Amino acid sequence: MVKIEPFAVEQWMDRYETTPGVVNIAETCCAxxxxDDLVRMCEEKDAPGPLSLSAKLTYGAIRGSETLRQRIAALYDRASDAEPLPAENVIVTQGAIGANFLTLYTLAGPGDHVICVYPTYQQLYTVPESFGAEVSLWKLKAEKGYVPDVSELEGLVKDNTKMIIINNPNNPTGSTIPASVLLQIVTFAKQRGIIIFSDEVYSPLYHSLPAGQEAPPSILAFGYSRTIATGSMSKAFALAGIRTGWVASRDRALVEAVAAARDYTTISVSQLDDRVASYALSEPVVRPLLARNVALARTNLGLLDAFVDEHAEVCSWVRPTAGTTALLHFRDNGKGGAPVDDPSFSLDVLNETKVMFVPASTCFGLGTDFKGSVRIGYVCETEVLVAGLGKLGRYIDEHLLGKSKN
Known part of the structure; x- marks a missing residue:
């Protein structure tokens, strides 16, 4: 039996997100x-809808419909000058979580060494470890904006290093790995024949980059075939409920290896989900859908920015540049400015105010890493964020700043 560590963030979400009356600012998807919303957004008003109620619900195309795989491939083509990605180099999966698991199951095992950015989604380092691979964490630093320092790779790499795992945009920090740093990672890996696996589930939600900085392309755009990207309809495309993700690579051998493993877990994805995803990624729909989500992210990040400024005495962060998540650090003035105990803090806020977020030390940290920090998902409906921050602000005034309720 494979021994695997509990998936802390998913267990926390599962345990508390159904709390009656919860104000959920832990959700990581765009609202x-x-x-019906997709149909209203469609810029071609006479275009057929996403579903045909008369179509027979067979298994359908095993690796995903040709239409959906073409439209996923087009996402990568839009963002770079590289050769078009063939639809055959895309495999549709049950969410990005399925895509990540299949990729790691296929490519990481006993005798392999893997380097993984940290913090990141726990799956990316716990799963390869459970399969017998040795994992070294490439620790991101707040003082560097949570952008990986490529000079550290030399001290992490080993003779048996098979894979470097990155996450762009990053969960939980909301940081962006710029194109220049991606190129350095590719150069390093290419010299050694190391696979680069990039979880790009929050791409292309690069909504708040510094002036003059362009959104980075996918890892598939740098001319190195031994790269794999995963993505999904959940985060940037606001369609978590259709459970549709994908694996893409320019190396057909890697694609075929993943497909062979997939035969043991998935015959095909739901044909209804495939058709909704295909419709959402069609040109008349994907443009307004992404525009809506980028605008929502910018609006809500501005609200969160104002909240951090207002409570700067006890709250700090590295302002996100992309994605939907932010890592906020809280201190308790009543305890000399010591970091809060973030699991207790998160539960007490939930119990007293119904506002939910996740403790970073429990859900993203090892040991005492990220003590005092919480992850907030801020690209929910704006009114939910406003309500949540209002309640949280009153809690902070009373419990961390010692101000009277009155």
């Missing part, structure tokens, strides 16, 4: 949309 969800419905099929």
């Amino acid at each position: 969800s949309v419905s099929v």
Whole structure:
């Protein structure tokens, strides 16, 4: 039996997100949309809808419909000058979580060494370790904006290093790895024949980059075939409920290896989900959908920015540049400015105010890493964020700043 560590963030979410009356600012997807919303967004008003109620619900195309795989491939083509990605180099999966698991199951095992950025989604380093691979954490630093320092790779790499795992944009920090740093990572890996696996589930939600900095392309755009990207309809495309993700690579051998492993876990994805995803990624829909989500992210990040400024005496962060998540650090003035105990803090806030977020030391840290920090998902409906921050602000005034309720 494979021994695997509990998936802390998913267990926390599962345990508390159904709390009656919860104000959920832990959710990491852009505020969800419905099929009706997609149809209303469509810029071609006479275009057929996403579903045909008369179509027979067979297994369908095993690796995903040709239409959906073409439209996923087009996402990579839009963002770079590289050769077009063939649809055959895309495999549709049950969410990005399925895509990540299949990739790691296929490519990491006993005798392999893997380097993984940290903090990141726990799956990316716990799963390869559970399969017998040795994992070294490439620790991101707040003082460097949580951008990986490529000079540290030399001290992490080993003779048996098979894979470097990155996450761009990053969860939980919301940081962006710029194109220049991606190129350095590719150069390093290419010299040694190391696979680069990039979880790009929050791409292309690069909404708040510094002036003059362009959104980075996918890892597939740098001319190195031994690269793999995963993505999904959940985060940037606001369609978590259709559970549709993908694996893409320019190396057909890697694609075929993942496909062979997938045969043991998935015959095909739901044909209804495939058709909704295909519709959402069609040109008349994907443009307004992404525009809506980018605008929502910018609006809500501005609200969160104002909240951090207002409570700067006890709250700090590295302001996110992309994605939907932010890592906020809280101190308790009543305890000499010591970091809060973030699991207790998170639960007490939930119990007293119904506001939910996740403790970073529990859900993203090892040992005492990220003590006092919490992850907030801020690209929910704006009114939910406003309500949540209002309640949280009153809690902070009373419990961390010692101000009277009155």
